Amino acid sequence: MVNEGGWKLIYNDYNPKDVGKREALSVLGNGVFATRGAAEEMTADGIHYPATYVAGAFNRLEDSVEGQKISNESLVNFPNWLPITFKTEDSGWFTFSKDGSNVKNYKLELDMHNGILNRQMVVVDDKGREFEIISHRIVNVHNQNPHVAGIQYNIKCLNWSGDIQIRSSIYGSVENAGVPRYKELGSKHLRVKSIGAAHNAVAGEEKEKDPSARKGAEGTEAIEGIYVHVKTITSRVEVCVGARTRIFSAASKDDKHMTDITNQISVDKEDVHQIFTLPIKQGEKITVEKMVALYSSFDKGFLVCKTACLDQMKWLIDFGKLRHYHTMAWNLIWDGSDISLKGTHQSGDLSKLQMNARLHIFHLYQTVSSNTIGYDVGVAARGLHGESYRGHIFWDEIFILPFYTIHAPEMVKTLIKYRYNRMLKARHMAAQKGYAGALFPWQSGSDGREESQTVHFNPVSKTWGPDASSLQRHVNIAIAYNIIRFSDSAKDGFFMEQYGAEMLIDICRLFVSLSTYNRDTDRYEIKGVMGPDEFHEGYPNTDKPGLNNNTYTNVMVVWLLRKAVHALRGNQIREQYKKRLMALMNVKTQEVELWDQICHKMTIPFHSDGVWSQFEGYEDLKEFDWEGYRKKCENIERLDRILKAEKDSPDNYKVSKQPDVCMLFYLLTEKELREIFEGLSYKFPEGIILKNVEYYLPRTSHGSTISKMVFSRILQKYDSKQSWDMYLDCVRGDMDDVQGGTTTEGVHLALMAGTLYILINGYAGVDTSQDVVSISPNMPDTLSELKFTIQHRGSVLDIVVNHNTVQVTSSVHFFPIIVQGKLMLASRTPFTKRITGQPLAKPLPQSSRCSQCDTDVPLANGKECRACGKDTCTACLTKTPGYYTYVADNLDVCVKCSQEFDKKATLIKEQSATPSKEPPLVSAAEAK
Numbered sequence: 001m002v003n004e005g006g007w008k009l010i011y012n013d014y015n016p017k018d019v020g021k022r023e024a025l026s027v028l029g030n031g032v033f034a035t036r037g038a039a040e041e042m043t044a045d046g047i048h049y050p051a052t053y054v055a056g057a058f059n060r061l062e063d064s065v066e067g068q069k070i071s072n073e074s075l076v077n078f079p080n081w082l083p084i085t086f087k088t089e090d091s092g093w094f095t096f097s098k099d100g101s102n103v104k105n106y107k108l109e110l111d112m113h114n115g116i117l118n119r120q121m122v123v124v125d126d127k128g129r130e131f132e133i134i135s136h137r138i139v140n141v142h143n144q145n146p147h148v149a150g151i152q153y154n155i156k157c158l159n160w161s162g163d164i165q166i167r168s169s170i171y172g173s174v175e176n177a178g179v180p181r182y183k184e185l186g187s188k189h190l191r192v193k194s195i196g197a198a199h200n201a202v203a204g205e206e207k208e209k210d211p212s213a214r215k216g217a218e219g220t221e222a223i224e225g226i227y228v229h230v231k232t233i234t235s236r237v238e239v240c241v242g243a244r245t246r247i248f249s250a251a252s253k254d255d256k257h258m259t260d261i262t263n264q265i266s267v268d269k270e271d272v273h274q275i276f277t278l279p280i281k282q283g284e285k286i287t288v289e290k291m292v293a294l295y296s297s298f299d300k301g302f303l304v305c306k307t308a309c310l311d312q313m314k315w316l317i318d319f320g321k322l323r324h325y326h327t328m329a330w331n332l333i334w335d336g337s338d339i340s341l342k343g344t345h346q347s348g349d350l351s352k353l354q355m356n357a358r359l360h361i362f363h364l365y366q367t368v369s370s371n372t373i374g375y376d377v378g379v380a381a382r383g384l385h386g387e388s389y390r391g392h393i394f395w396d397e398i399f400i401l402p403f404y405t406i407h408a409p410e411m412v413k414t415l416i417k418y419r420y421n422r423m424l425k426a427r428h429m430a431a432q433k434g435y436a437g438a439l440f441p442w443q444s445g446s447d448g449r450e451e452s453q454t455v456h457f458n459p460v461s462k463t464w465g466p467d468a469s470s471l472q473r474h475v476n477i478a479i480a481y482n483i484i485r486f487s488d489s490a491k492d493g494f495f496m497e498q499y500g501a502e503m504l505i506d507i508c509r510l511f512v513s514l515s516t517y518n519r520d521t522d523r524y525e526i527k528g529v530m531g532p533d534e535f536h537e538g539y540p541n542t543d544k545p546g547l548n549n550n551t552y553t554n555v556m557v558v559w560l561l562r563k564a565v566h567a568l569r570g571n572q573i574r575e576q577y578k579k580r581l582m583a584l585m586n587v588k589t590q591e592v593e594l595w596d597q598i599c600h601k602m603t604i605p606f607h608s609d610g611v612w613s614q615f616e617g618y619e620d621l622k623e624f625d626w627e628g629y630r631k632k633c634e635n636i637e638r639l640d641r642i643l644k645a646e647k648d649s650p651d652n653y654k655v656s657k658q659p660d661v662c663m664l665f666y667l668l669t670e671k672e673l674r675e676i677f678e679g680l681s682y683k684f685p686e687g688i689i690l691k692n693v694e695y696y697l698p699r700t701s702h703g704s705t706i707s708k709m710v711f712s713r714i715l716q717k718y719d720s721k722q723s724w725d726m727y728l729d730c731v732r733g734d735m736d737d738v739q740g741g742t743t744t745e746g747v748h749l750a751l752m753a754g755t756l757y758i759l760i761n762g763y764a765g766v767d768t769s770q771d772v773v774s775i776s777p778n779m780p781d782t783l784s785e786l787k788f789t790i791q792h793r794g795s796v797l798d799i800v801v802n803h804n805t806v807q808v809t810s811s812v813h814f815f816p817i818i819v820q821g822k823l824m825l826a827s828r829t830p831f832t833k834r835i836t837g838q839p840l841a842k843p844l845p846q847s848s849r850c851s852q853c854d855t856d857v858p859l860a861n862g863k864e865c866r867a868c869g870k871d872t873c874t875a876c877l878t879k880t881p882g883y884y885t886y887v888a889d890n891l892d893v894c895v896k897c898s899q900e901f902d903k904k905a906t907l908i909k910e911q912s913a914t915p916s917k918e919p920p921l922v923s924a925a926e927a928k
Contacts, residue, residue: 006341006354007113014106014121016047016099020744021737023049025359026110026117027385027747028139031055031369032146033078034384035139037110037117040084040094040153043171047472048096049178049744051077053384054239054296055367056377058391058446059232061186065455066464072453073445075380075391075888076189077176079228079241081292083169084135084153089162091125102126112362112789113334114327115141119710122158131156140322142329147295152319153288166276168290172228178387181459190230194306195272197265198224198242198313207250223263225313226272229306235446238297240309244316245274248287262556291308291316299373327422333369335789336796337361337407339759342785348780356731357759358601360752365750368411377547378418378444382746392443392451393418397668398478399706399750402485402757407684407766408488414497416486419479422448423506430510437509440479442472459643460638463810468537468545471530473514477556481667484563487572489768496576501567506586508564508595511557515598523603525549526557531615533660535640535650535703539617547615549603551661558602558676559668561595568592589922600679610685611695614660624699626655635740637703656700658707665689666710669767690718690767705733705751712886713758716778724780731755760788764801768792774818775808779834797826807832851877 026037038050053075060073087093096103100123108120117137124130134154140146148429156166172195175187201909225244231237247258262277280286294314295305302308309788340356367383378393379400397415404411419426419440419554425448426438433439441450456467483500486492495655515524528546530537538545567573569592579588605613613619629636636642640657642651659666664673670689675685693714702708709730715723727736732753737743760766764786765776773792785802795813806819817824819833850873 006351006358007111009110009112009355009359011108013095014100016096016105019047020049020741022108022389024745024747025363025489027363027366027383027735028117028137029366029384030139030141030146031365031367031372032238032299032364032375033139033296035082035312037108037150038082038083039096039119040135043080043083044174044177047098050080050082051174051178052080052241053387053391053498054078054237054294054298055236055384056298056370056446057232057237057239058295059189059235059237061189061234063185068455070453070455072394073235073451073618073832074176074189074391075384075387076237077174077178077233077387078190078239078294079230080169080171080174081149081241081290081294082137082151082877083171084151084166084245084288084290086126086155086164086166086170088125088129088160088164091127091129093167094123094125094131096123110359110362113330114323114356115139115330116323116363124785129160130919132156132158136323138319138322138326140326140329141333141371142325143367143370144325145312147293147299147308148316149292149294150319150322150324151288151290151292153290154285155280155288156285156893157282159282162284163277163278163279166247166278166288167273168226168243168276168284169271169273170226170243170287173202173229173269173917176387181457182371182387182390189232191233192228192270193231193238194227194229195267195717196227197272197274198227198244198310223265223274225266226265226274226710227306227309227313228270228272229309234298238305240293240295240306242290242293243274243290245276245288246287246312247276247278249278250285256631259620289319291319291322296799299689300374309491312708318360333365336791337365338788339756339757340785340787340844342589342787343782344427346786353728353731355733357756359735360756362729363747363752364400364749364756368404368415370408370411373410373414373679375414376418376421377414379749381749383484385747386744386746388742389443390445390451392445394443395472395478396750398481399709399757400419400753403481403753404760405482405486405489406760406766408792409486409492412486412490413492413495415481416479416503417497417499419778420503423503425449427506430506430513435510437511438476438503438506439473439510439612440476440507442470442475442670454533458641460641463645465644466545468530471528471537471546472532472534473529474532474550474553474556475509475552476507476510477560480504480560481556484560485769488770488794493572493574497573497581501573501581502585503588504564504612505565505581511560512595512598515557515602518603521603522600524598525603526554529553531660532658532663533614533656534617535655535657538651540621540649540652547617549605549616550768551604551612551614552663554602554604555664555673556667558599558680559597559672561675562679565592565596565599567922586729594917596878600681602680604677604680607695610683610688610691612661612688614656614696618654621654622652624655626698637701637739638699639703654699656696657703658700659710660695661692662696662714665693665714669769689714693718705730705748706754709751709754709758713754713762716758716762716780720780724782727755727758730758742761745868749851750891758784760790764788764799766790766799770824771777773819774798774817775799775801775804775806776820777803779803795826798830803832805832819874850876868911 002602023038027034033054035052035054036050038048042048057076058073059076060071062069062071083500087887104122106121111118119135121133122130125132136152139149140751143413174191176189177187227241227242229239229240235261247261249258254890264275266273266275285654295309295311297305327784363383379397380391381394381396382388399487401412401415423438425442430437430439437783447577447844450470452470453467455464457464479812487500497602514526518525527548529550530547531550536547605616607619617856633642639655645648697711698705709725712730714728720848730751733748734743763779765778787800789798798809807830808826809830813825813827817826820835824833850871852872853876
């Protein structure tokens with residue numbers, strides 16, 4: 001693998017063992033549908049796996065496992081539109097040999113800047129004839145027509161002249177076969193409704209039933225193309241795929257395609273082929289242009305997707321014009337989403353890291369783009385890249401949505417609405433289990449029911465066992481977290497009023513109903529759940545699943561309830577709407593008071609030495625023999641499968657698949673955690689975060705790709721080298737398929753989005769969760785500069801961070817920014833703020849002591865200046881009102897900071913009135 005300037009992923013060899021991973025990494029999509037980067041000449045054969053997925057298109061099949069009937073809903077593999085192949089007079093249709101020996105000079109190039117997949121090779125047919133193949137592929141991302149794709153396939157004969165046949169096909173006989181461990185389960189999801197030549201395909205069942213429509217046309221009769229119209233077996237989702245194929249020779253004038261060639265249609269059950277026969281001379285190049293239209297019953301603006309598809313085929317533009325619009329759209333995406341890296345002399349060449357960062361951005365937009373807006377879809381954990389997890393939506397959103405929140409907030413609304421549209425099902429699920437509010441499923445598909453299975457296949461033991469993963473109620477916290485963080489960043493009051501507030505209330509009600517009051521401790525408890533760890537499903541020597549007082553769940557519930565109480569009692573929601581909402585949801589004052597009470601009386605379990613227990617009883621579990629199992633097993637990441645295959649269980653040991661308690665330090669600031677614990681009357685001693693990390697990190701197997709990513713982010717404050725090493729491991733997660741075969745089943749979007757979040761939120765230190773964007777860089781020695789663009793509350797911010805300065809340009813004049821605790825005003829002219837070096841192990845302190853009387857006071861009982869970060873208790877506020885509200889952004893700023901704020905506003909206005917050739921720099925005093 002090589003790259004050019006960080007923009008291209010290039011493979012200079014053909015390796016059958018690596019094909020699946022490369023197909024997943026070279027997926028092309030546009031947020032509506034996506035197609036794996038499989039070779040045009042190949043069909044699914046155990047090595048190659050061409051597949052096309054439509055966002056949100058699922059189908060349900062039933063199977064019998066261990067005498068138990070189970071139902072699986074899967075993201076469906078739709079008709080394969082890629083196939084183009086050829087043959088000479090006395091040879092067979094060209095395909096790659098299993099060992100790749102008939103392929104030479106192979107080069108696969110993913111051009112991420114332009115969104116094009118390029119391929120070049122020399123192939124040898126079974127008669128020894130050599131052909132040079134150069135192909136270019138596009139799935140159009142331009143939002144005027146996200147239903148179009150195209151292939152330009154160039155053939156040059158190197159050592160032979162004669163007649164050649166070119167076959168362009170659409171395969172409707174495809175099945176879901178991308179995950180080997182699912183092979184014993186149902187995989188046939190499609191039924192072909194109609195198939196044939198486009199000029200014979202007209203709306204109406206009678207024509208489809210006419211056998212002559214399947215024969216196609218022969219000779220020189222003009223044929224518009226071919227199509228396959230399918231319908232999923234149970235969900236009844238319809239998709240129509242049409243392809244118009246034209247042939248161009250080097251002698252073609254004015255880009256006119258060849259018409260004096262034999263052209264015939266062949267239908268083979270569920271597959272359709274368009275076959276061209278023409279002469280070719282040695283050294284001559286023939287260009288095959290295959291333009292494709294794909295429509296589904298999810299698309300709007302028409303009644304029948306087949307009609308839309310066939311109509312679109314009549315108006316398909318050529319490949320060159322499509323490439324122009326497509327690359328123009330990608331350039332706009334990169335303008336607002338690129339992250340540029342520069343390294344220091346200590347880091348050497350960072351081009352691979354730069355390429356990986358852009359690869360992650362690229363695949364996030366393959367899955368969700370501006371084209372997704374308006375569709376009823378969620379973001380699948382493995383993208384639109386493969387069939388692992390059956391395309392379901394998990395809590396991975398908590399890692400993914402922050403990327404879109406600061407780069408494409410309109411897309412976040414669509415993804416949150418996916419959950420909102422399934423509120424009724426969530427309320428039914430809660431009621432069925434005796435809970436209040438709304439219970440969203442751990443695994444979600446088309447209609448919001450729980451898609452998690454009650455049995456799970458263990459590939460180590462080759463057996464099925466019970467699966468309690470649906471007890472991970474914290475997925476509901478992830479949904480609420482994304483709503484709140486999006487609201488904080490976008491400040492979209494209308495969205496919160498119309499969608500967010502209702503969801504938050506019902507999620508709060510769910511967790512309140514999950515909570516029980518313990519009279520002995522005078523605290524509330526949450527029992528019978530699973531935490532993010534996923535290894536621990538229950539207690540030792542019991543068949544009853546579920547754990548009590550999972551710290552992550554309990555703390556995040558308090559965080560959520562605090563936010564909800566503040567919103568309902570504060571001015572975040574318009575008073576008029578608030579009254580209407582509370583009446584509609586029947587929210588009484590007593591209910592909000594109960595939420596507030598739980599915020600002060602939730603149970604948090606502790607070890608005897610003060611470490612936060614992952615759950616009640618965790619300290620009593622046995623220590624695990626890590627050294628022994630590392631010697632015994634080649635890979636111990638999935639200890640749950642290893643132990644269960646040995647008739648043991650991870651429930652017996654202090655082991656974790658991924659961070660559980662430590663997830664709190666990834667999601668919440670130290671200040672937020674301190675407020676929560678002090679509000680609960682628990683101690684929050686100095687160094688407690690590091691103490692927890694040092695305890696749980698060595699007890700974690702990193703059985704998921706997000707594990708090291710989370711620890712990398714946390715360790716930035718405490719161990720820069722370990723943090724950076726973990727970060728590099730994360731960045732290469734899919735590129736190097738570090739989990740040994742999982743990438744071919746779909747990329748890990750949470751990992752991809754999380755590594756980008758670490759660059760912006762971690763190393764650049766950009767926090768958008770408060771009223772004002774704050775920047776406190778924490779750059780490692782190996783990075784010299786980070787350059788990126790974000791969106792916040794209607795402003796576009798171009799930010800450049802290095803070890804000495806922060807430079808910010810805003811699309812809006814007088815936009816407040818806090819840089820290392822100091823309030824600045826950004827404008828359309830870049831400002832540069834010199835920063836002081838901060839030791840990586842010592843983050844900026846956040847005091848909870850009153851700035852005036854110096855007493856230790858819970859922050860909930862006072863106010864914090866949004867500029868300097870100092871707190872003032874309620875008593876001092878009453879004596880000396882030192883705060884005012886900056887109306888435009890609802891900022892609480894103390895008198896001293898407000899004066900500085902006004903000075904800077906006046907200065908920028910003067911500079912705007914008299915533009916300077918040079919950007920304003922720091923003052924001479926600051927420079928010293």
